[in-house]
Amino acid sequence: MPEVPIKIYEGDKYVKVIDLFKSHFDNHIDIGASVSVIHKDKVIFEVSGGYKDFESKDPYTKDTLQAIFSSSKVVTSIVVAWLVDQGYLDYDAPVSKYWPEFSQGGKDKVLLKDVMRHDAGLAWVDPPLEYDEIIDPEKLYNRLAQQAHVFDGEDKRSYHAFTQGFILNGIAQRVDPKKRTIGTILKEEITDKLGAEFYYGIRDEEVLKKNSVWYQYPKTTWKPNNDEIDVDPAVAQANFLSIFPLLGKAVNLPLYKNTKLSPANHPDFHLIEIPAGNGHSTATSLAKIVSQAISENSILSEKTRKSLFEEATTKRDHALKSEKTLTKAGFNVFEYPDANLTVIGGSGAGGSYVVIHPELEFVFAYVTNANQLTPPGFGRGLDLLKVFYEEFKQNSN
Template sequence: MPFLGKKVGLIVPLISLIAHNVLFKAPYASFSCSLLHIGCPSHIPIHGFVNDEYKEVYNIFVNNFKQGLDIGASISAYVDGKQVFSLQGGWQDRDKQIEYTNKTLQMVYSCTKSLGSIIVAQLVDQGLLSYNERISTYWPEFAQGNKENVTIEDLMRHKSGLGGLDEPLSYYNASDLDRLADVLAKQRHNFDGKPVHAYHVITQGWIQNEIIRRVDPQHRTLNDFAREFMDKWGSEWYLKPYATEGLDISRIAPFYPIPKYQQYAHLIATVLNPFKDSSLIFALFNKDSLVYRSLVNPHISLDTNIQKLNPKHRSIEIPSYSGHTNADSIAKLAAMMANRGKAIEQGEPDLFTKDTTFEEATRVMDDYETDAIFPNDVINNLRGGLVIFPNDYLNIPDYDKESELIGGIGASGTFFVFNEKYKIGFAYVSNCLHSQRNPDERSLAILRAILKKNKESRGSNC
């Protein structure tokens, strides 16, 4: 019996260790690779270039695939207006063995909101909009349900009180801009007129669209403006790709969620952890909660999975998250924003015509605020909607206050950031949906390598 007890004492911890490694392994690594380091990926297609001084970035990028953290991804960065690397790796479509290249298009979820912030700033630059002005000035029907005092700034900073819809949004209403505008105008303010920070996961872009349609002489939408970015700056964007004539939709990468058993394991671990706030999870099952009304009710095509290449869903413009683009296109905009909106290539126009536009769009308004939808997130939206990422949030040590990055993130880990002082613009996109934190180590390790090199270069020039 003592011998049996010893065996049980050894077997139980061993089984527990194996179970933990299986449940919480890198999501796209095989069991043999995770447990025995056998059969790990060796042939990983890599495209693009990297300057010699950023070889560390190349190694980090490749290791993401070797470790099972990515299937297909791309990174791009500019420093001082010059592109220092552009890399694409892995598989656009793993099953069909289609390689991820600079032609691949990726839906970037909420990183699309960064594009919207830039376009709204351009309209402010032209005098068509003002951050101070009430939305009802441009859209009189909006002044219903305690929304009469909501400003453009409130909308950009997720404080317009229209993140949640009381009733589920039908495909019928979402597919027609006039019907959609009527639904949004009639929706009551979520906080009885008070400017509370509550992330507008889906609705922000639709509200922007209706305002823009009313002030633009050609009645364009965000997608129309975004399509012009290719000709002006070589930045390619499609907000409704399946309705875009001439677009080769085979360029669009499908998404790869983590295995179901890992999804459930992470969910259970969160719920059972007394040190983690699981209120968001429980609120998703309460149809009366603000979380449900913000994450579920505004969601069209509830019977389909948006992670899949669904033509019905991807034919509608959803400017809060439907942007399809690539890392090079995002990084180009980030580099220009790092240059205060000025062009970085000869012959190209500036993003803004006035020097004050960049200052207004990036003006710090308040301290960091706890979000009413995502209570674990403390967010500081600048006046024009972009987000400040403090160094401690990104785990970036030894950098001064002015090195804080500005930009946006998306659910797949997509990352758009820039820094004016050090003239850095960086982008990361992926077809993998697994992170519990956005951005995550796939991109943060690369970003830290850029900042480290930048710091070394500045030190050598002193």
């Protein structure tokens, strides 16, 4: 097999990061990926490598679009912050102020910041949503409004895998003067102005050509004769969900009709706007959008930028069965004591990862097309961040 293509666009002095990035392909744990770091509005590191399509050996470049799953939530938090900045929303206001029907079923006291922090009590809908309800906004919003608080009004945190985005879309369309969805607001108010690309599902055929194939089995993709074997993600997921039953309820949505295909490769995955889960972007575009949280040239006011990091609360997440810390704007606080490192942002199923280091004023983004089963905030992206963090400090001295 020919040497795996690696392209360094910026930051060749970050030798250790580049070496680690290359090793992921040598060890067959990545197939195609990009890393980008923005510091004070400037791209200081950008690298891509591997394959967008392993079969055709089409290289993965900085312009390759990638499904990032729940890392989409970080971008959605920026859109909600824009709505707050415009005076259309208030994190401390009840959702029913903007959406009166939402108050049904004991949800009258649910605040916007509860939705952002997965404290809204609407992590799933019972009975589960049908496909025709998900693709019909009116039906979807009616089901969400009618659903009773799943914890009978108790203050409990439970990961809203998909419903968070659906709720926020319902709110956005009610408060925005143009009745726009999260995705349309993002395009018209943020990405078009930044020269960035981000899509909650790609419905343009030409744009879709830039999208990467998703690989559930990276090692067996590299070695089809099975001298390297992955843990079967289907088996691993079944075992995982048997341990985390509430998470199973949260992700139990028919987002596509043919479940034999990997979700990111399924055409139906692009038909629905899911602000909590079907974002597609490049590493640099993702970093550009999230950098609005700290940029002095941000589309957001200084007051709103500061609020993004405020009121971080730590609670046991009943779906994930672990302590989770989130700000009122929906940003995860990730603490890594072994590296003396704290960052704020989010991660997605499979491995995508985008975080902010507020003190050092950088945003780190990693996107990948090779599945990796790790807890939120861990995996290849974190490994790369830790090495970058050390080299960044050395280069800054």
